[in-house]
Structure formats: C-alpha cells, structure tokens
Amino acid sequence: xxKSERPNQLFRNLNAKVASIPMxxxxxxxFVGGTAWTVLYSFTNSKLLPxxxxxxxxxxxxxxxxxxxxxxxxxxLIYGVxxxxxxxxxxxxxxxxxxxxxxxxxxxxxxxxxPFALSFIVTGLVWQxxxxxxxxxxxxxxxxxxxxxxxxxxxxxxxxxxxxxxxxLWQGTGLIMCLMLAGLRGIDDDIWKAARVDGxxxxxxxxxxxxxxxxxxxxxxxxxxxxxxxxxxxxxxxxTSGGPGIASEVPAKYVYDYMFSAQxxxxxxxxxxxxxLSVLIVIVxxxxxxxxxxxxx
Amino acid sequence: MRYRLMTAALAAxxxxxxxGPAAATDLEVTHWWTSGGxxxxxxxxxxxxxxxxxxxxxxAIAGSGGTARPIMISRITGGDPMGATQFNHGRQAEELVQAxxxxxxxDIATKSKxxxxxxxxxxxxxCTIDGKIYCVPVNIHSWQWLWLSNAAFEKAGVPVPKNWNExxxxxxxxxxxxxxxxxxxxxxxxxxxxxxxxxAAVGGTDAFLKVYKDKDATFAxxxxxxxxxxAADDARKMAKNTNVQDWNQATNLVITGKAGGQIMGDxxxxxxxxxxxxxxxxxxxxxxLGLNEVIATGGDAFYFPLLxxxxxxxxxxxxxETLLDPKTQVAFNLKKGSLPVRGDVDLQAANDCMKKGLDIxxxxxxxxxxxxxxxxxxxxxxxxxxxxxxxxxxxxxEDAQKRFADIVGSAD
Numbered sequence: 026x027x028k029s030e031r032p033n034q035l036f037r038n039l040n041a042k043v044a045s046i047p048m049x050x051x052x053x054x055x056f057v058g059g060t061a062w063t064v065l066y067s068f069t070n071s072k073l074l075p076x077x078x079x080x081x082x083x084x085x086x087x088x089x090x091x092x093x094x095x096x097x098x099x100x101x102l103i104y105g106v107x108x109x110x111x112x113x114x115x116x117x118x119x120x121x122x123x124x125x126x127x128x129x130x131x132x133x134x135x136x137x138x139x140p141f142a143l144s145f146i147v148t149g150l151v152w153q154x155x156x157x158x159x160x161x162x163x164x165x166x167x168x169x170x171x172x173x174x175x176x177x178x179x180x181x182x183x184x185x186x187x188x189x190x191x192x193x194l195w196q197g198t199g200l201i202m203c204l205m206l207a208g209l210r211g212i213d214d215d216i217w218k219a220a221r222v223d224g225x226x227x228x229x230x231x232x233x234x235x236x237x238x239x240x241x242x243x244x245x246x247x248x249x250x251x252x253x254x255x256x257x258x259x260x261x262x263x264x265t266s267g268g269p270g271i272a273s274e275v276p277a278k279y280v281y282d283y284m285f286s287a288q289x290x291x292x293x294x295x296x297x298x299x300x301x302l303s304v305l306i307v308i309v310x311x312x313x314x315x316x317x318x319x320x321x322x
Numbered sequence: 323m324r325y326r327l328m329t330a331a332l333a334a335x336x337x338x339x340x341x342g343p344a345a346a347t348d349l350e351v352t353h354w355w356t357s358g359g360x361x362x363x364x365x366x367x368x369x370x371x372x373x374x375x376x377x378x379x380x381x382a383i384a385g386s387g388g389t390a391r392p393i394m395i396s397r398i399t400g401g402d403p404m405g406a407t408q409f410n411h412g413r414q415a416e417e418l419v420q421a422x423x424x425x426x427x428x429d430i431a432t433k434s435k436x437x438x439x440x441x442x443x444x445x446x447x448x449c450t451i452d453g454k455i456y457c458v459p460v461n462i463h464s465w466q467w468l469w470l471s472n473a474a475f476e477k478a479g480v481p482v483p484k485n486w487n488e489x490x491x492x493x494x495x496x497x498x499x500x501x502x503x504x505x506x507x508x509x510x511x512x513x514x515x516x517x518x519x520x521x522a523a524v525g526g527t528d529a530f531l532k533v534y535k536d537k538d539a540t541f542a543x544x545x546x547x548x549x550x551x552x553a554a555d556d557a558r559k560m561a562k563n564t565n566v567q568d569w570n571q572a573t574n575l576v577i578t579g580k581a582g583g584q585i586m587g588d589x590x591x592x593x594x595x596x597x598x599x600x601x602x603x604x605x606x607x608x609x610x611l612g613l614n615e616v617i618a619t620g621g622d623a624f625y626f627p628l629l630x631x632x633x634x635x636x637x638x639x640x641x642x643e644t645l646l647d648p649k650t651q652v653a654f655n656l657k658k659g660s661l662p663v664r665g666d667v668d669l670q671a672a673n674d675c676m677k678k679g680l681d682i683x684x685x686x687x688x689x690x691x692x693x694x695x696x697x698x699x700x701x702x703x704x705x706x707x708x709x710x711x712x713x714x715x716x717x718x719x720e721d722a723q724k725r726f727a728d729i730v731g732s733a734d
Contacts, residue, residue, distance in 0.1 A: 072699070073417035074399065087732075092725070093706045159565065180565055182714055266567065268508045270713025271706055285392030287702030288417065 060301065067294035075290055084295035094296065097274045100186045104275070105254040107190040108197065112250055113243075115194065116201030121231060123202070124209045134206070138199035145196065149263025152192035153179065179265055182272035189264055189273055196260075197253065201246055208242030209235065244315075255304055276300050347637040349405030351624075352381035352397075354390035357570040359592020363658035367460075370650040376637045379405075386569070388511060398423050403627030405634055406641055411448045411459050411623035412693035418625075419456050425626040425635075430642055431455045439646070441665040442683070444619050448694045457623040458645045461660035464617035464679065465519050465587040465691065468608040469594070473579040474501045485612030486523060489583065490556045496582045503560035505581035506712060507572040510705035513712040516585040517554050517704075518692055522618070523611035524553045527689055534695045539731030543723060551719045551726075557585070558712050576605070585611070587620075591659025591675055601674040609678055617682050620691030621660065700733040 070080045088094050119137060123130055140148065155161045158177040166174040178188030212235055220230040236243075258277035261267060267274040276296060284293030349371070355364045361382075368378035381404055383390035391414065394407045398418055409415045418424050431437070431446075440446045440459060449457040468486065475482045475492070478499040483489040493503040506512055522530040525546055532541045541547065564581070566572050573593045575581035584590065591607075599605055610616050624645055626638045644650055651662040656671055661679050669680065682688075692701060707729065711722045 072697070073395065074421050091703075091706075092710070157565075266508070267510075268567075268709065268713060270710040272710075272713060281392075282702065283699075285395070286388050286698065288395075288414075288698040289702075292699070 063294050064298050064301075067291060067298045069291050071290040071294070073288040073290070080291070084291045085299075087292065088295050088299065093271045093274055094276070094279055096271050097276045097279050100273060100275055101254070101257075103186050104190055104193070104257060105251075107187070108193050108254055109247075109250055111190075111194050112198050112201045113246065115198050116246075117205050117236075119198070119202040120205035120209055123206055134203070137202050140196045141199045143196065145259040146263045148192050148196045149260045152188070152195070153264045156188050156191075180269055182269050185265060185269065185273040189261060192264060193253075193257070193260055197250070201250070204242060204246050204249075205239075208239040211242075212238055251307065255300060346375055346377055347633045348377045348379050349634060349637045349641060350379040350381050351406045351408075351641070352383060352390070352394050352404045353408035353622075354383050354385070354387050355408070356382050356384045357593065358596040359657065359659060360589065362596065363592065363654050366653040366657055367645065367650065370644050370647065370653070371641055374640050374644060376640055386509065386511070388509070398627050403629060405629070405638060406624050406626050408622055409457070409625055410620060410693040411445065411457055412620070412691070412695075413697055414693065415457070415625050416451065416697075419451050423628060424456050425628045425638065426454045427456060427458065427626065427642060428454045430639055434643060434646070436646065439664050439666060441663070442619055442686070442688055444688070444690060444694075445621070445663055448690075449623060457625045458642050459621060459623045459663045460645050460651075461621045461655055461658060462617075462619050462663060462683070463587050463589055463621040463660045464609070465515050465585075465620065466522060466610045466617050467519075467588055467590070467675075468583055468585055468611045469573070469576055469590055470583040470606040470608070471576045471579045471581065472604055472606060474499075474576075474582045477501065477579065478582070482606050483608075483612070485608065486520075486553070487613075489611075490553075490560070492582070493556075493560045501579070502563045502575065502581040503583070504557055505564050505566070505572040505575040505584040506557070506561040507564065507569050508567040508709075508713075509569065510709035512569055512572070512586075514701070514705040514708040515587070516557060517550075517708050519585050519611065520553045520557065521547070521550050522616060522689060523613040525550045526614055527616055530689060533730055534692055535690070537730055537733045539727045542730040543727035547726070548719070548723060551723045554708075554711070554722075555719050558715070561712060562715065588659050588661075588675070588679060591673075592657060595657075595659065595673075607675040607678065609682060615682055616687045616689050617679055618691035619688050620693050621663070697734050700729060703729045 066075050066077075067084055068081060069076060069078050070083070071078070123133060127133070143151075156177070156179045158164065158175075158180065163174060163176045166176070178184045178191075216234065216238075217230070220234060225234075256277055257275055258281070261273055261275050261278055265273045267278055277300070280293045280297045280300065282293075283289050283296065287293075351367075353364060355361060364380070364382070368380060371378040383393055387410065391409070394404070394409075395418065397404060398407075399421075403423070415424065436446060436455070437443075445459040445462065446455065449455050449459060468489070470482055470489070472482055474496065478492070478495045478501060480492045480495045483492050489503075496503045506516060518530075518534075521533065525533075529541075529546050529550070532538050533547065560582075564572060564575070566575065569586060569590070570593055572581070572584055573586060573590045574597075576584045577594060577597045577599060591601075594601070594605055601607060624642070626642065629635050629638065646664070648664060648667045651664055652667050652669060652671075655662045656669075656676075659676065661676065661683060662669065669676065672680065692704075696704075704726075707722065707725055711717055
C-alpha cells in the first residue's frame with residue numbers, strides 16, 4: 026500500500042466522521058469503559074465504595090453458592106423461555122388474524138397495542154391487583170358461584186414466576202404483533218396469488234413461505250424480546266418485590282440489592298458480570314453466523 | 323406579603339439568637355418516615371427547626387429504609403448531598419464516614435456536653451468512629467415487642483397471653499376463630515427482624531451476643547440456637563396466611579383485630595396511636611416477648627454530609643442542637659412511640675408501653691442491635707434467608723440453621 030492513499034481513507038467523509046465522534050466517545054467511554062471497570066472491580070472486595078483490593082474469584086464463588094442467585098437464574102430461564110415462545114407465537118397469530126382484511130382492524134390494533142403504552146411499573150401494579158386473591162380474579166370468580174376456585178399465583182412460591190410472565194406477555198405481545206404485521210404487509214401480494222394458484226393451504230403458505238421470508242423481522246423481534254428478558258427488573262419489583270420469600274427474584278434485582286442496599290459493590294459487580302457473560306454467550310455465536318458468514322460469501 | 327414579613331421576622335430573631343450571619347437557610351433533610359405515625363413525628367422535628375428561623379425542606383423517601391438508603395447514599399457519593407439525612411446509627415454510614423464525606427460533629431458535641439446527656443452511652447458510641455462523633459441520635463427504637471390485639475383474643479375466647487409460649491399455645495384457638503395468629507409482612511427485613519427478636523427472647527441475651535457480636539458459627543449451629551429455630555418455625559406456621567407486604571399494613575391487621583399479634587419494633591406504637599387505641603385496653607405490648615425483658619438500643623440518627631456552603635453548614639449546627647433539645651425530644655418521641663435519648667426529660671405523657679420501655683432502660687437491661695453489630699451485607703444475606711424461610715413451608719429447620727451458621731461464620 027502506498028503512503029499517499031492512507032490519509033485519503035482517513036479523510037473521506039470527514040464531516041460524517043467528525044459528527045460521529047461524540048457517539049463513538051460515548052460508546053467507548055461509557056459502554057466499553059464502564060463495562061471494563063465493572064469487570065475489574067468484580068475481582069475486589071469493594072463494599073460501599075469501590076476499592077482496588079483484589080480477592081481473586083471470591084465474589085464469584087460466593088455468588089454461585091448463594092441460593093438466592095440460583096433461584097434468580099432459574100426464574101430468568103423460565104421467564105425467558107415463556108416470554109420468548111409465547112410472545113412470538115401469540116404475536117404472530119394475532120398479526121396473521123389481523124391480516125385477513127378484517128373490519129375495524131385499526132380498533133383491534135389499538136386495543137392490542139395499548140398495554141405497551143404502560144410502563145412495567147404500572148403493568149406490575151395492575152396485575153398485582155388482578156392476581157390478588159382478596160380482590161382480583163379469584164374473588165370475582167368465587168362471587169360468581171365457583172366457591173372453591175383458586176387462582177393465587179403471586180402468593181404461591183412454586184408458580185409465582187408464571188404470574189409475572191402473564192403480566193409481561195400482556196404488556197409486550199402487542200408490540201410483537203405490530204412488528205409481525207408490518208412484516209406480513211411487506212410480503213408481495215403476488216406470492217399469495219401464486220400460492221393460491223398452486224392450491225397450497227393457507228396454514229402451509231404461512232409456515233413454509235411467509236415465515237421464512239420474514240426472517241429479518243423475526244431477528245429484530247428476537248433481539249427486542251431477548252433484551253427485555255435479561256433486564257427484567259421493574260415488573261418484579263412492582264408485582265412481588267421478589268416474594269414470596271425469594272421465589273420471584275431475578276438477576277437484575279440481585280445486582281441492585283447487593284450493590285446498593287447490601288453495600289457490597291464487589292458482589293453486585295460479580296453478578297452483573299455474570300449477566301453480561303450470559304448475554305455474550307447468546308449474542309456472539311449469533312453475530313458470528315449473521316455477520317461473519319456474509320463476508321465470506 | 324404577610325408570609326414574607328413573617329419569614330423576615332423569624333429570620334431576624336434567628337439572627338439575634340445565634341448572632342451569626344444566618345438568615346433563613348433551607349436545609350433539605352432526607353428520611354424514610356412516611357407512615358401515619360412517623361409523618362406526625364417528623365412534623366415535630368420540622369416545626370422545631372423552622373422555629374429557629376431556618377427552613378426544613380422535607381425529603382421523605384417512601385418505601386422503608388431498604389429503598390431509601392441507596393438513594394441517600396448515591397446522592398452523597400454522587401456529589402449532591404442533602405443538608406442532613408437519617409440513618410440507623412451503627413454501621414450503615416460507616417464507609418461514608420471513612421471516605422470523609424460526613425461532617426465531624428465532635429466540636430458541637432463537646433460544647434453541648436452530649437456525652438453527659440445522651441443515655442445509654444452506647445448510642446453515642448455507635449455514632450463515634452475513630453474517636454470522633456459523626457451523628458446525632460434522636461431516638462431509641464427497640465425491636466423486642468410483641469403487639470397483641472385484645473379484641474382478637476376476646477373473639478377467640480382465650481385470655482390475652484403473657485408471653486411467647488402462651489401465645490403459641492393460643493394460636494389454634496385464634497385460627498379457629500378465623501384470625502391470623504401472627505402478622506408478618508412480606509418485606510424481607512420483617513421476617514429477619516422477627517427472628518432476631520426470637521433469638522434474644524428465646525435464646526437469651528448471651529446467645530444473642532455470642533451469635534451477632536462474637537460471630538460464633540459453631541454456637542450458631544448448636545442446640546441452643548436450634549431452639550430458636552424451633553420457635554421461628556412456630557412463628558412461620560402462625561404467620562402463613564398474612565397476605566400483606568408493608569409493616570404498617572401488618573400492624574393494621576392487629577389494630578383491626580384480623581390478626582392476633584405482631585412482632586414489631588416500638589415504631590408500631592405510633593400506628594396504634596394514630597388509630598386512637600389505648601395501650602392496655604385495646605392492645606397489649608410485651609417487651610422481650612414476655613420472656614426476656616431487654617430492649618435493644620437501635621434507633622435513628624441524623625448524619626450531616628460535609629457541605630461547602632457556609633450558611634448551610636451553620637444551619638446544620640442549628641439542626642443538630644435542635645434535635646437533642648429536650649422539648650423536641652419529648653414532642654418527637656411521643657408521636658413516634660420511641661424512647662428519648664436523654665435521661666433528663668420529663669415523659670409524663672408517655673403511655674403504658676413506653677413506660678415499660680423506660681423502666682427497662684432505667685434498669686439497664688439493654689443490648690446492642692444488629693444494625694450496630696453487623697454490616698449491611700450480612701444483614702441482607704440474613705434477610706434473604708429468613709424471607710425464604712418464612713415463605714417456604716417445606717424448608718426444614720436444620721437446613722435453615724445450617725445456612726444461618728454459614729452467614730454468621732462469614733460475617734464481617
């Protein structure tokens with residue numbers, strides 16, 4: 026490579042490059058820098074204030090022998106699988122139904138999307154009341170005559186995480202539906218006509234033709250849902266504050282509680298590093314397949 | 323206009339009184355006193371401080387100490403300190419003091435002879451780090467109380483118990499009458515605090531100190547503490563139908579006779595007072611669960627972050643003085659249901675329960691509380707354990723005790 030070409034590369038689109046410097050700095054300093062700092066201090070015994078006093082992997086040993094953290098991980102897995110599967114399936118079915126050129130489509134779309142306008146805190150409180158045995162669904166059904174009806178997820182340790190998932194699905198499915206609907210609308214009408222000419226039943230057309238064509242939409246949706254899963258915090262705080270006992274704890278809440286109310290930054294950092302690691306385990310292979318593969322082709 | 327004149331007049335008197343440059347200074351004070359009784363008490367402090375010509379800017383943070391403390395700490399460490407803030411005296415603000423973020427009050431303390439007026443002495447000790455005083459204790463709160471609803475026991479047809487054992491024996495009768503025997507709210511600190519009370523009451527003072535002061539893990543795994551876990555198991559069974567979160571909601575169950583009793587600190591008294599109930603007639607209080615009459619000298623204190631603004635620093639001094647003023651102490655503690663930190667104040671208006679507490683205090687049967695003995699980290703681990711224990715009926719006593727001993731062993 027000759028020397029005269031290099032500056033050319035560097036100064037190409039100079040305006041755009043200058044304009045993006047603040048964002049690049051933010052990304053490097055705040056995101057990458059902050060992450061590195063957190064990981065570094067997770068190897069220390071920092072209490073209320075960060076201190077560089079290294080203790081090796083002690084914080085991690087303690088983390089993985091803490092029952093509360095193990096319960097949190099288990100809850101995150103259940104919650105994650107449930108919200109991933111159900112919001113995709115329900116969202117897609119709702120979108121497909123809306124796509125049948127029905128009347129009042131706008132009205133239905135608004136109704137389904139409406140919960141998304143509420144924050145997780147409000148959603149959590151609403152569902153806390155709905156699921157409360159003394160004035161929610163259980164009471165209404167009992168007053169209708171089914172005296173022995175019992176639906177009390179929020180005060181039952183073994184099923185409380187499902188109670189939280191219901192609220193999350195109610196809140197989030199509308200958005201997934203809209204994304205899916207946009208994807209469906211992007212499919213050329215001719216494809217439908219061709220499928221009809223070939224006599225392919227509608228469900229088969231959806232399953233084998235339309236869904237594979239909607240791959241980009243699915244990937245966007247997946248990223249949105251997955252990021253929502255890992256960071257779930259406010260919903261749990263509003264609905265159960267982790268209770269009964271520690272039955273509905275989630276990792277993000279563990280991080281917050283140990284960093285701030287237990288005044289043990291080291292432990293909180295170790296937990297948040299584990300959260301980062303779990304995200305990386307999911308993202309890296311996917312990014313490799315998605316972006317690494319394309320270059321080679 | 324009239325308001326402005328009044329402030330000016332007040333400011334003038336204040337300037338005369340303290341002969342300083344202090345005009346009316348706004349001082350933000352953060353605290354987590356938000357229930358009915360607590361709010362009434364904190365209004366007394368605000369009134370007393372406003373009367374000095376300064377202005378109390380109320381920074382109440384709802385959601386109990388566990389929610390409020392992180393907010394306070396991040397404001398102080400983040401460079402946006404308030405004028406003064408509540409903590410439980412003890413180890414909660416330890417590191418903030420060590421990092422030099424808090425104001426040293428030793429000069430004011432020597433000037434006003436705090437060491438002579440504050441009693442018991444251990445209160446000021448927990449404000450002292452490396453020989454310097456960093457906080458003003460405002461009250462003594464003890465956890466060791468069992469609050470019983472007389473109406474509930476009447477309905478169940480059993481006499482009001484005189485100690486924990488009688489209470490446990492009366493539980494089936496209460497249950498039969500459709501009353502929750504023991505109210506324990508869902509917030510983690512409630513179950514963990516209830517256990518500590520049982521430890522001091524059923525296990526005795528020595529057991530309590532051996533576990534939390536000496537941090538003796540072998541003792542914590544031993545037979546004496548096993549007895550306490552047995553009692554905690556009773557409590558867990560008695561509390562299984564409480565579907566409330568906040569402590570004052572649980573207290574309200576006792577006030578309305580829906581629950582037989584509650585193990586809760588003397589701050590619960592403020593709630594009974596707001597509800598217009600009389601000690602001895604509508605409710606009964608048993609210090610030390612009627613087994614071991616001691617009270618712990620935990621409580622609330624105000625810490626003063628180091629401020630650059632000279633006017634505000636001056637106002638901080640005024641506030642520190644005001645908090646320990648005998649008149650403020652009486653007005654505040656009567657509303658709060660806690661005991662004053664001065665031995666020389668007149669508490670004629672105190673009710674039966676407070677008098678019981680004052681007697682115990684006079685006898686000197688006091689123990690330090692977990693806020694003073696354990697770090698927040700250990701407290702949190704304990705809270706996690708006991709909130710799980712109380713919510714999970716299938717968790718065995720042995721398993722819980724083993725985990726408890728591990729926590730005690732690793733405590734710092």
